Amino acid sequence: KSDHLTELQQKLTRICEKTGIDKRHFHLTEETLVAHPELYDQDAPSLDSRLAMTVDAVPKLAQCAAAKAIAEWGRPASEITHLVFSTYSAWGAPSADLRLATLLGLRPTVNRTILSLHGCYGGGRALGLARELAENNRGARVLVACAEITLVCFGGPDGGNLVGHAIFGDGAGAVIVGAGPFRDGEQSPIFEMVHATQTTLPKTEHVLGMQVSGSGVDFHLAIQVPTLIGQNVERCLLDAFRGGDDEDDDGGAHLPSPLSGNGKWNELFWAVHPGGRQILDNIDKVLQLEPEKLGASRHVLREYGNMSGATIVFVLDELRRRRSLLPEWGAMLAFGPGVTIETMVLRCPLGCSKL
Numbered sequence: 001k002s003d004h005l006t007e008l009q010q011k012l013t014r015i016c017e018k019t020g021i022d023k024r025h026f027h028l029t030e031e032t033l034v035a036h037p038e039l040y041d042q043d044a045p046s047l048d049s050r051l052a053m054t055v056d057a058v059p060k061l062a063q064c065a066a067a068k069a070i071a072e073w074g075r076p077a078s079e080i081t082h083l084v085f086s087t088y089s090a091w092g093a094p095s096a097d098l099r100l101a102t103l104l105g106l107r108p109t110v111n112r113t114i115l116s117l118h119g120c121y122g123g124g125r126a127l128g129l130a131r132e133l134a135e136n137n138r139g140a141r142v143l144v145a146c147a148e149i150t151l152v153c154f155g156g157p158d159g160g161n162l163v164g165h166a167i168f169g170d171g172a173g174a175v176i177v178g179a180g181p182f183r184d185g186e187q188s189p190i191f192e193m194v195h196a197t198q199t200t201l202p203k204t205e206h207v208l209g210m211q212v213s214g215s216g217v218d219f220h221l222a223i224q225v226p227t228l229i230g231q232n233v234e235r236c237l238l239d240a241f242r243g244g245d246d247e248d249d250d251g252g253a254h255l256p257s258p259l260s261g262n263g264k265w266n267e268l269f270w271a272v273h274p275g276g277r278q279i280l281d282n283i284d285k286v287l288q289l290e291p292e293k294l295g296a297s298r299h300v301l302r303e304y305g306n307m308s309g310a311t312i313v314f315v316l317d318e319l320r321r322r323r324s325l326l327p328e329w330g331a332m333l334a335f336g337p338g339v340t341i342e343t344m345v346l347r348c349p350l351g352c353s354k355l
């Protein structure tokens with residue numbers, strides 16, 4: 001119902017043409033919009049109806065992803081000891097993690113944690129936390145689930161939210177994390193999380209954020225985001241690779257010495273949260289990456305858009321499909337409000353070439 005806003009339509013078209021996104025998936029349908037006009041009327045309160053819809057939809061979407069992960073892992077859901085659930089789309093208590101645990105039939109003693117409103121770095125943080133839990137609890141098996149439904153932030157067009165409307169999509173991903181010992185019949189690890197760091201860029205709180213109001217969640221994505229990430233990413237990577245070496249906590253694997261300049265970063269495989277096409281372009285440029293290095297991230301962006309915290313799981317899944325082509329060592333990057341950069345040194349135990 002915004003056909004008269006021709007300038008905004010043209011601008012949205014210009015933005016969409018540059019996103020590198022072909023397809024996105026949404027829980028929200030035309031029928032839901034017809035039934036709930038408050039979702040696009042900015043003056044009407046709509047938070048209640050948005051939350052009423054996501055309270056069921058978010059854990060159910062997470063359940064689909066988690067059930068697949070558990071089936072591939074090959075062990076019963078009752079062997080999950082911890083659950084870490086990241087979402088920006090559902091709030092309430094008892095929270096969506098309990099609902100998910102019930103839907104999956106996890107045991108009543110499962111240790112649950114929900115990460116709320118971490119936005120696009122939620123998936124990276126959930127994986128980092130799962131690693132810490134697994135390493136500190138012998139035999140632990142941590143289910144990481146990330147589910148995002150943009151229905152909480154869908155709204156009528158205004159000049160400030162066009163980029164968010166052009167890039168965000170719905171999705172869920174799940175991973176089982178353990179630190180051994182691995183039992184008979186249990187799949188061997190696909191990726192090892194060797195070392196992780198979280199960096200907050202000082203004085204950038206205003207740059208990236210989500211504000212909750214009576215009419216839903218407003219995204220704020222400042223135009224400087226791609227530049228800021230480009231300027232800071234190499235320092236985060238150097239810290240992560242140095243840190244892992246110093247702590248000697250890598251289970252016997254020796255980290256490659258800090259890499260920089262002269263295309264050295266090309267010796268790694270890359271799992272980068274595709275926050276936006278420009279972000280990937282800037283990372284390519286500052287790290288002097290070869291064209292296919294961010295191929296998994298660009299593929300996920302093209303096929304699903306930016307599913308916030310869930311996206312990194314899709315990227316890891318895509319890399320898993322390309323596993324036979326990967327080098328041994330890799331890096332994972334996720335970004336979100338703060339501005340926060342999650343960096344992780346990864347290892348692919350079955351990687352075919354060595355650094």
Ligand SMILES: CC(=O)CC(=O)SCCNC(=O)CCNC(=O)[C@H](O)C(C)(C)COP(=O)(O)OP(=O)(O)OC[C@H]1O[C@@H](n2cnc3c(N)ncnc32)[C@H](O)[C@@H]1OP(=O)(O)O
Nearest residue numbers: 014018019119120163221222223225275276277278336337
């Ligand atoms: C909240 C979380 O936790 C989520 C996270 O993942 S963080 C998400 C981070 N993602 C982003 O911030 C988006 C990154 N941006 C991009 O990928 C690109 O800028 C883009 C795809 C949006 C546009 O591509 P581009 O190469 O920059 O095209 P460009 O021609 O310069 O811009 C197109 C238009 O968009 C506008 N634009 C670009 N970024 C904008 C922004 N952040 N806010 C408002 N307008 C923006 C430009 O001003 C331009 O407008 P005009 O056509 O009227 O001149």
